[in-house]
Amino acid sequence: MYFVGIAIYKLVINKVVDRDLFISILATFGISILFMQLMNFAFGADVVLANSGYGTTMLFDNNVVLPNSKIFSAFISIVFAICLVIYMKKSKLGRAIRATAQNARAAKILGVDTEKVYAATFGINAALCGVAGALISITFTIHPYMGLPYTIRSFMIVIVAGLGNLPGVAMSGMGLGVFEEFADYILGTEFRIGSVFLLLVLILVYRRFKLSRKREYLK
Numbered sequence: 340m341y342f343v344g345i346a347i348y349k350l351v352i353n354k355v356v357d358r359d360l361f362i363s364i365l366a367t368f369g370i371s372i373l374f375m376q377l378m379n380f381a382f383g384a385d386v387v388l389a390n391s392g393y394g395t396t397m398l399f400d401n402n403v404v405l406p407n408s409k410i411f412s413a414f415i416s417i418v419f420a421i422c423l424v425i426y427m428k429k430s431k432l433g434r435a436i437r438a439t440a441q442n443a444r445a446a447k448i449l450g451v452d453t454e455k456v457y458a459a460t461f462g463i464n465a466a467l468c469g470v471a472g473a474l475i476s477i478t479f480t481i482h483p484y485m486g487l488p489y490t491i492r493s494f495m496i497v498i499v500a501g502l503g504n505l506p507g508v509a510m511s512g513m514g515l516g517v518f519e520e521f522a523d524y525i526l527g528t529e530f531r532i533g534s535v536f537l538l539l540v541l542i543l544v545y546r547r548f549k550l551s552r553k554r555e556y557l558k
Contacts, residue, residue, distance in 0.1 A: 371490055378483035391477040412474040419470060423463075424505045436460055488532050495539045498546065 347370065393407035427433035438446040439456045447453050471489075479485070496515060500507030515535070522534035 368490065371486055375483050375486060382483065384483055387481045389476050389481060393477075406478070408477045412478050415470070415474060419467065420505075420509050423467070424509075427505060432456070432459055488535065491539060492535060495535070495542060498539075498542055 391408040391411075393411060396405045396407055396410065397403070398405060427437060435446070435451050435456050436459070438449075438451060439453050439460075443453050446456075472486075475485070475489070492512075492515060496508055496511040499514075500511040515538075518538065519531055519535065523531045526534060
């Protein structure tokens, strides 16, 4: 997997990292579609359930049932989120990543090796995606196309929180989870993912309207 990650970075990520954000998003979706088709070819399209064996927790006189696998996944996710925030704020590489994200040209002038920063960022992202995939596999069903809804969720969370705002990303993720649960309860499970797409469209329309009303200085 290490060499696969290096190959993906050299062939795709390295060529679009300095390009427009829209091109980067398209490249991300392209890689996602490629991996989904490879998984479908290698393992088939059958839906599989991984039984964690963690049991359930009953709350409020057995009116609320919580799978312990979800509690475990939430705890591990919070731990990794806190560790990531601390690492990005305290470590040398974390400061270099934040500086490159804010202004790559200025960071390069100040001596930051942006090429290594991009590679390290891709590696950290891949590791976090691996952790997230392992936690999801013990919580929900597994199939080759399970990654697409999470890609849409991640895109929406970043749009709401903004790039580089790690606490905002965490809060947006929790807010989206609450919204999905309400949509699941009110509209039904079949509309859960559809509600996420609808919310994404509304947020994009709102952001576009807000940007159109923003005053700009004359150049």
